[in-house]
Amino acid sequence: EVQLVESGGGLVQPGGSLRLSCAASGFTVSSNYMSWVRQAPGKGLEWVSVIYSGGSTYYADSVKGRFTISRDNYKNTLYLEMNSLRAEDTAVYYCARGPYSGSYYDYWGQGTLVTVSS
């Protein structure tokens, strides 16, 4: 059974850093495209970043230069390193498997809340 479990969220001050983790089971992270998607309070979903099976990474303009996506093949875990955090980064962060064929995300985690506030 495919499962994705996020962790690492919490309260952080503006300008601070946080690392999110997404532990996967039932499949191999390194053989799949993996993504982070976030949802700010009262807002819709926002795509954040993707890491391809080959290792290439891409980011939304809103986080480029501040966030880094990576994975640990031995731990079968996806990460999102977030630096220079801003109030507008406050959101529930979801990891998702995909996009398959460049199109869709077939499994999602339940999310972890990041709150950026002084």
Place this chain on the structure above:
Amino acid sequence: QSALTQPASVSGSPGQSITISCTGTSRDVGGYNYVSWYQHHPGKAPKLMIYDVSKRPSGVSNRFSGSKSGNTASLTISGLQAEDEADYYCGSYTRSNTWMFGGGAKLTVL
């Protein structure tokens, strides 16, 4: 990057059909057949309902269907059931290895 445009809310009575629209541009929805739809009950993981505009994953009810015309995609739910009440999001590939989602539509089953 602006989000894809969805109605904030839609509603229908049990047994009725509803349609949720998702409007983008020729650079995203209109440019690729990579539109997907997700059902999200708050506090839970989003669930894939439709992919590649009109394909249904195994296990998803055939009451859910998708289509696209120009820059607008649509999700139709027929035979509404109480369990369908949720938030629905569309998603699309856009350009240069980036993706985008809609603002979400809250479906209320009256």
